[in-house]
Amino acid sequence: MAKESRGVQLIAEIARVSRGTVDRAINGRGRISQETRERILDIARQIGYTPNLAARALSANRATARIGVCIPREIHFFYDQLWGGILEEAERVAQAGVQFINRPVRGLGQGEAEVFRELVTSGVDGIILTAGNPKKLKALIDKAETKGIRVVCVDTDAPESRRSSVVYVEPFLSGRLAGELMGKFVPPGSKVAVVAGMLVSEDHRRKAEGFSDMFPKHCPDGIIAAVIEAHEDEDESFQKTLKLLRIPGLAGIYVNTVNCLPVCRALGARNLEGKVKLITSDLFAEMSPYFAKGTIAASIYHQPHQQGQMAVRIMADNLISRAPFPPAVSLSPSVVMSSNLHLFRDILINEPRSSDELGMVPSGPYVAAS
Numbered sequence: 001m002a003k004e005s006r007g008v009q010l011i012a013e014i015a016r017v018s019r020g021t022v023d024r025a026i027n028g029r030g031r032i033s034q035e036t037r038e039r040i041l042d043i044a045r046q047i048g049y050t051p052n053l054a055a056r057a058l059s060a061n062r063a064t065a066r067i068g069v070c071i072p073r074e075i076h077f078f079y080d081q082l083w084g085g086i087l088e089e090a091e092r093v094a095q096a097g098v099q100f101i102n103r104p105v106r107g108l109g110q111g112e113a114e115v116f117r118e119l120v121t122s123g124v125d126g127i128i129l130t131a132g133n134p135k136k137l138k139a140l141i142d143k144a145e146t147k148g149i150r151v152v153c154v155d156t157d158a159p160e161s162r163r164s165s166v167v168y169v170e171p172f173l174s175g176r177l178a179g180e181l182m183g184k185f186v187p188p189g190s191k192v193a194v195v196a197g198m199l200v201s202e203d204h205r206r207k208a209e210g211f212s213d214m215f216p217k218h219c220p221d222g223i224i225a226a227v228i229e230a231h232e233d234e235d236e237s238f239q240k241t242l243k244l245l246r247i248p249g250l251a252g253i254y255v256n257t258v259n260c261l262p263v264c265r266a267l268g269a270r271n272l273e274g275k276v277k278l279i280t281s282d283l284f285a286e287m288s289p290y291f292a293k294g295t296i297a298a299s300i301y302h303q304p305h306q307q308g309q310m311a312v313r314i315m316a317d318n319l320i321s322r323a324p325f326p327p328a329v330s331l332s333p334s335v336v337m338s339s340n341l342h343l344f345r346d347i348l349i350n351e352p353r354s355s356d357e358l359g360m361v362p363s364g365p366y367v368a369a370s
């Protein structure tokens with residue numbers, strides 16, 4: 001507790017307020033102006049201050065919270081990294097008596113409404129959710145929030161709902177970044193295409209809109225020849241990309257889902273590796289050979305591991321310490337190219353998570369992992 005006390009004292013000195021005011025701001029209790037609260041929380045973030053949740057839980061007779069997690073198992077590579085961040089941070093907050101009910105769905109938008117209802121019924125205090133179909137989930141999220149069950153979206157948002165917060169790389173910005181890059185990679189007047197997963201997903205739709213907004217600004221007379229959905233299916237992605245490559249003079253493809261390997265294989269099958277500029281999303285070890293061969297010109301990295309960590313952190317801080325939710329935690333996207341590929345942790349081989357680690361028990365409705 002001495003280390004935590006020093007942290008509170010440092011924040012008080014920098015903010016020029018009392019220790020009591022710092023305590024009220026961090027724990028979300030007592031009367032304090034919103035301006036002062038935000039200034040104190042901003043200083044706490046800048047100095048890397050983290051409350052000692054374990055000690056706080058012990059002093060409060062081990063107050064516990066239960067957090068449900070509903071995100072996909074597939075796409076295998078990306079969601080392994082997202083799960084990795086969630087499970088790593090879950091180990092930390094478990095010291096404070098937090099329990100997790102991990103209920104992965106098979107794929108984005110598949111069975112999420114049913115799992116969300118089950119989590120609400122099971123008595124959780126909060127739900128971390130990847131919203132594949134935000135329109136279908138809106139009423140469920142709103143009802144959960146009305147009951148006091150806090151909902152944090154991660155990776156993709158449900159912005160029209162009453163969810164408490166979202167942790168993501170803002171998708172319109174990500175798409176604009178890809179559009180600017182593509183505009184610099186291809187000559188004026190070029191035709192390019194977008195391969196999306198599902199445009200019903202806020203993440204995929206907004207990325208496509210951002211790309212379409214920015215590409216013509218950096219490629220005079222550039223044309224978006226097609227925007228297609230591949231529904232996160234590898235065979236569908238491969239076959240639809242082969243059809244895209246029949247477009248005369250197609251100069252570039254932007255894959256705004258992380259299911260990019262089928263697109264890489266389709267370019268190889270048509271001997272167009274490096275000839276059609278390919279910009280992908282995110283990063284995993286299996287992409288490395290395609291960078292080396294020049295198939296992938298660049299990728300927009302979305303920091304899935306950190307997204308998972310941050311989603312758990314803000315949920316636990318609210319449920320245990322009553323820290324207010326930020327409206328959004330927007331991480332900065334990075335541009336990955338062959339020259340800086342070796343700097344990113346996710347290019348290392350990712351060990352797949354076992355069913356036990358994710359809390360999947362086929363015979364039961366759910367499992368709580370402490």
